[in-house]
Amino acid sequence: MVRLQTALPTRYASAGPSQLATWIEQAKVELGSRLIILGHHYQRDEVMVWADARGDSFGLSRIAADQSEAEFVVFCGVHFMAESADILTGPGQQVILPDLNAGCSMADMADVDSVEEAWSTLAAVTDIDRVIPVTYMNSSAALKAFVGRHGGVVCTSSNASAVLTWALADDAGGNSRGDQVLFFPDQHLGRNTGFELGYTGEDMAVWNPRLDSGGLDDVTLKSSTLLLWQGHCSVHQRFRPAHIEAFRAEHPGGIVVVHPECAHDVVEAADQVGSTDYIIRAVAEAPSGSVIGVGTEIHLVKRLDDETPDKTVLSLDPLVCPCSTMFRIDARHLAWVLEGLVNGEVRNRITVDEETAAWARVALERMLATV
Ligand code: 13P
Ligand code: SF4
Numbered sequence: 001m002v003r004l005q006t007a008l009p010t011r012y013a014s015a016g017p018s019q020l021a022t023w024i025e026q027a028k029v030e031l032g033s034r035l036i037i038l039g040h041h042y043q044r045d046e047v048m049v050w051a052d053a054r055g056d057s058f059g060l061s062r063i064a065a066d067q068s069e070a071e072f073v074v075f076c077g078v079h080f081m082a083e084s085a086d087i088l089t090g091p092g093q094q095v096i097l098p099d100l101n102a103g104c105s106m107a108d109m110a111d112v113d114s115v116e117e118a119w120s121t122l123a124a125v126t127d128i129d130r131v132i133p134v135t136y137m138n139s140s141a142a143l144k145a146f147v148g149r150h151g152g153v154v155c156t157s158s159n160a161s162a163v164l165t166w167a168l169a170d171d172a173g174g175n176s177r178g179d180q181v182l183f184f185p186d187q188h189l190g191r192n193t194g195f196e197l198g199y200t201g202e203d204m205a206v207w208n209p210r211l212d213s214g215g216l217d218d219v220t221l222k223s224s225t226l227l228l229w230q231g232h233c234s235v236h237q238r239f240r241p242a243h244i245e246a247f248r249a250e251h252p253g254g255i256v257v258v259h260p261e262c263a264h265d266v267v268e269a270a271d272q273v274g275s276t277d278y279i280i281r282a283v284a285e286a287p288s289g290s291v292i293g294v295g296t297e298i299h300l301v302k303r304l305d306d307e308t309p310d311k312t313v314l315s316l317d318p319l320v321c322p323c324s325t326m327f328r329i330d331a332r333h334l335a336w337v338l339e340g341l342v343n344g345e346v347r348n349r350i351t352v353d354e355e356t357a358a359w360a361r362v363a364l365e366r367m368l369a370t371v
Contacts, residue, residue: 005100005328005348012332017046020331024050027338035341036070037334038063038085040077041276042297042326047076047334056276057137058156061085064093072096072341075350076329078104082350083141087357087364095350096341098333102325104138106261109231110185112142114209118182119150122227125218132167132178135363136160136186138233141352143184145359151177154363157260157275159371160193166370168225180224182207185231192260192267194226206230235323236261239295243316244269247293256316257282258295266295276300283313297323 007013012020028035028050038060039051048054053063057077064073065088073095075082082097089095115133122131133152135143144154155163164183170176183190187206194204205224207214213221221227239262247254257279258270267273272282279296286292288310294301295316305313340347352360 008332008336012336015332015335017331020335023335024331024338027335027342030342031072031338033069034071035074035338036064036067036072037074038076040081040326041280041300041303042323043076043329044299044322044327045303046331047329048303050331050334051076056156056158057081057084058158059277061088064095065089068093072346074098074334074337076334078102078107078323078325079350080104080107080138080140083352084137084144084360084364086350086352087141087144087360094346096337096346097329097348097350098337099328099330100348102328104325106185106231106233107138107140110135110139110143110209110229112140112146115143115146115182115184115229118207118209118214118229119146121213122182122221125221126180130179131182132180133182133184134163134167134190135184136189139185141356141360144363145356148359148362148364148366152363153366153370154360155189155367157189158277159367160189160260161196162371163367164193164197164226180227182227182229184229186233186261187228187230188232188237188263189260190226190228191264192262192273194228195264199225204228233261235297235321236295237263238320239263239266239316241265241269243295244293247314247316251291251293251314254291254293255282255286256293256295258316262295270295280304283308283311286311297326299323299326 036052037050039048039054061084064085068090075085075097082095086095133147133150135147135154137156153163167178167181203225205216205220207227208230236259244256256270257272260273283304291312293314293316298315298320301315337347
């Protein structure tokens with residue numbers, strides 16, 4: 001997805017770290033309670049030091065919505081998170097993404113046109129009223145609106161199993177909302193959650209958006225309970241069972257915790273699996289002296305290690321890369337947007353049009369009513 005971040009003026013491009021820190025600090029003081037800076041757990045330290053709140057994607061949007069006096073919400077994260085914040089915040093609040101090129105490669109793997117096409121194909125072979133679309137929070141506002149319009153729901157990595165249960169399980173009267181789920185964009189979260197709920201590989205099929213009919217025949221389209229969009233996170237998909245084996249060989253007694261965006265064979269080999277918040281809690285709750293091998297983004301892993309001196313927290317993959325899009329947000333872009341605000345110029349505002357936001361809110365509210 002092309003987003004157009006202009007090059008920064010020389011003032012920011014050539015400034016050193018202490019100069020940038022001074023500018024950011026001054027702008028924060030000047031803007032006071034009109035400003036809130038939100039920092040996603042995967043952000044660099046040079047950004048996180050300025051965050052008024054840290055959190056996961058959904059948690060940060062809710063914090064922004066609860067801070068109605070903050071006129072400017074500077075979201076240090078990626079594009080879909082800033083969109084969610086705009087959907088959840090009030091009309092007097094403006095959401096700003098310091099670098100417009102901070103997208104999410106996984107979210108970009110499912111666009112609304114391809115999902116509409118998949119939906120029409122499915123409608124031709126199955127009872128579409130019995131298919132529930134479920135989108136992971138890591139998706140565009142347009143996709144959240146799509147699921148809102150079609151009786152579906154958003155999920156996060158913390159509540160995916162509750163959401164799939166809501167979609168598929170029988171209620172007390174023996175009736176279910178749906179017989180099938182179209183889950184996008186992360187096949188791994190969908191598959192891991194399906195297995196957790198007792199579905200088998202035969203109940204699931206992968207929809208390849210680059211192929212006619214997703215690459216699936218009519219029988220498979222009709223009979224699969226979970227149709228998993230062929231998307232993935234390039235950061236989490238890098239972890240392999242061999243990393244866990246190597247960690248266990250080096251640290252017998254070590255604890256392995258991975259994010260559910262990792263492939264299923266990695267999840268199976270781990271001791272614990274859970275969302276970003278879950279991983280943070282798992283480290284906090286591990287006994288003092290533990291060695292914990294973590295399968296998630298490297299900035300969070302390093303921060304957990306730094307902030308938990310009585311435990312050793314390591315990345316399972318010694319060569320792991322940061323999330324390259326999260327990494328785009330840096331002190332230079334933060335200083336640039338903040339000084340803009342001080343001078344009355346709102347740079348890089350993220351807005352979702354009212355109709356899209358209204359339907360996306362329906363899907364988010366269904367999620368909140370579910371979990
Ligand atoms: P959270 O929803 O836990 O913030 O995760 C977002 C993400 O991008 C994980 O890769
Ligand atoms: Fe997207 Fe993966 Fe980066 Fe999360 S870590 S923002 S899913 S690319």
